[in-house]
Structure formats: structure tokens, C-alpha cells
Amino acid sequence: MSRTNRRRRHVLGVAALALTAASASVTVAATAQAHVPASPPAAAQQGAHARVLAAYDLPGDRVYPEGIAADPVSGDLYVGSYATGAVYKATPGHRTAEMFLPAGTDGRHTANGLKADRAGHLWVTDSTAGVAVYDLRSRALVARFDVTGSAKSFVNDLAITPDGTAYLTDSYRSVLYRVTPRQLAAAAAHGGRAELTTAYDLTDALGPRPADAVSLNGIAADRSGRYLLTVDMTAGTLYRVDLRSGAVRRVALHGGDVLHGDGLELRGNTLWVVHNVTNTISRWHVSDDGASARLERKVTDEALQIPTTMVRSHGRTLVVRSQFDKGGPMGPGTPQIPFTVATVNGI
DSSP states (O other): HHHHHHHHHHHHHHHHHHHHHHHHHHHHHHHHHHTTOOOOOOOGGGGOOEEEEEEEEEEEOOEEEEEEEEEETTTTEHHHHHHHHOEEEEEEOOSEEEEEETTGGGOOOOOEEEETTOOOOOEEEETTEEEEEEETTOEEEEEEEEESSSSOOOOOEEEOTTSEEEEEEETTTEEEEEOOHHHHHHHHHHTTTOOOOEEOOOOHHHHHOOTTTOOOOEEETTTTTTEEEEETTTTTTEEEEEEETEEEEEEEEEOOTTEEEEEEEEETTTTEEEETTEEEEEEEETTTTTEEEEEEEEEEGGOOSSSSEEEEEEOOOOOOOTTTTSSSSTOOSSOOOSSSEEEEEOO
């Protein structure tokens, strides 16, 4: 496939994700009324007072950032450009991020989900191809894992479990891919190239849906390594995947839904959900077993500028402001320059 066709494919893919989510909102809202209270608890309403402030500037006028990761050792932040595939590094104490991996590095022309692990790796998903793993110190490519098969695919986001295993969502195939530390080491030792393998197929759990429907997006790992949480962005539902038994169950949500859910961040029993096209962030209390979640707080603010992902780092909530609707994959217009990562206080 030519670079032009690949570029067209990934831009149309994000547009399809956003448009599908928007068109599903009416249906989901009607369905949700059967199990969601008419109004959220008072604690959720108080989130309207949260403040959105610029924390880091991203140089460039076509960045359209999507993913963010925090190095658990140094605290440095890494932000990916969906429009170019570049990755930026933001260092605490410095307002402007620097280029870490230039656009087109290793043939990548988009960067969405990002994660940094404790072994010193940066994982960067390319929705059109798979995931690339880099050494944070040398910036060298360690290995690439590619999607196989002819079925439509959109590798979206990823989470790292305590044992160093990466799990990735595919928004079209409704599956979770898995890359273990052993697989990473083997790929690095044998040419640096391998295939993504499916760990869990959630098609049956998600239920009947239209052909080419967008489903799984954000994903988060429980700190003890027992389970994963992943969001179906168009249905507004959350799923728990048991990493021991492989069982998949729908999480019981109390006080709201996760419609348009994009990035997830799970710390202990607290789950943050980024709702992209509604400019919303919600905070949930998750039960000890991960089977249910209660909405605690919610903030909706146009200053979030179509948020896509977030990370909690050193007590701060840092959110990517994609501006996808300002000349990006979601619509025409002119973005506000510079593109930024914001800190959100009060959520």
C-alpha cells in the first residue's frame, strides 16, 4: 500500500471513529435510561468547577496530538502526533516539549496510544500497522509487532500490566492483542519484527452490532495484575477482562455511562475516563473486584478541545487536547496554536 493510501486510510479511520460515536449517542442514550439514574449524584455535579490550564506546548502547526505516557521512573512525558507520527518529550519544569521521534520515524505516519514501562521502553501504536517499541535512553527501535490479516483493523490504545505485558485494543476487530516481555525479547533478538497475536476476542461479549462498527478504545490495567478494563466507545459500556480465567463481563455502571470513552486511567480504585467529542472527563470509584463502578465526578468544558487521552503523574491530571475538529480528522477549521497538553484541577 502506498504512503498516500495509508495516510488516507488512517485519517478516514479516525473520522469514522468520531462520526460513529456521535451517531450512536441517540441510541445509547435511549438504552442507558433503563439502568442509569436520571441525574448523577451531587459529587459528580461538583466537577463543573474544575479548571483547565495549559501545561505543555507542542511545537508545530499540524500536531493534532492523541496519546500520552508518563515515564514511571523519571516522570518525563511523551506525546504522540496522530497527524504525523512524531513523538514529543515534555520534561517537568519546561513549558515547551522537544522532539523525541521525528515524523515518519521507522515509516510511521501516525501515533495514537503511548505507554512507558518500567523496563525503559516506550510503546507507540500506529493504528494502521501495529505497535513499535523504543528504548527510552537511546531512542532506538527495539521491535515492531504488526497486525496481520485482511480484516479492517484500527490498533488504538494499550495498557501495561505489572509483569510488563502489553495489551492493545483493536477498535474494528473488537479484540485485545498481547505482547509479553518474552515475545518482545524474542522479536528483538530475531530481526526486530513479529506479528501481533490475539489474546481475547470480545465480539460475543459486545453483542450484535452493525458491520464495521467501532468498539474498543481505551484500556487500563489493574495494579495487581488481576484484570483489564476496556471501553466500548459507541455503546457507552465498560468491560472487565479477567487475566487469569479469560472471562469477560460487563461492568455495572452506577450514575452515568462512558459514551464516547477514549483514554482510561486507573489508579487503585479510581478510574478516569476521557470522553472525546463531548469535551468531558469523568471520575469513577471502581469496586475492589472491578465488577462495578460508581460515578463520583464529571467535568465538561470546551477548553478541553476534544480530549483524547490522559495520565496521572506526580499528583497532576494531564490531558491531551487534540483539536481534531479544527482542521484535523474530525472536521474543517483552524486549530489554536500551539497545540497543548493541559492540566485539569478538580477532577
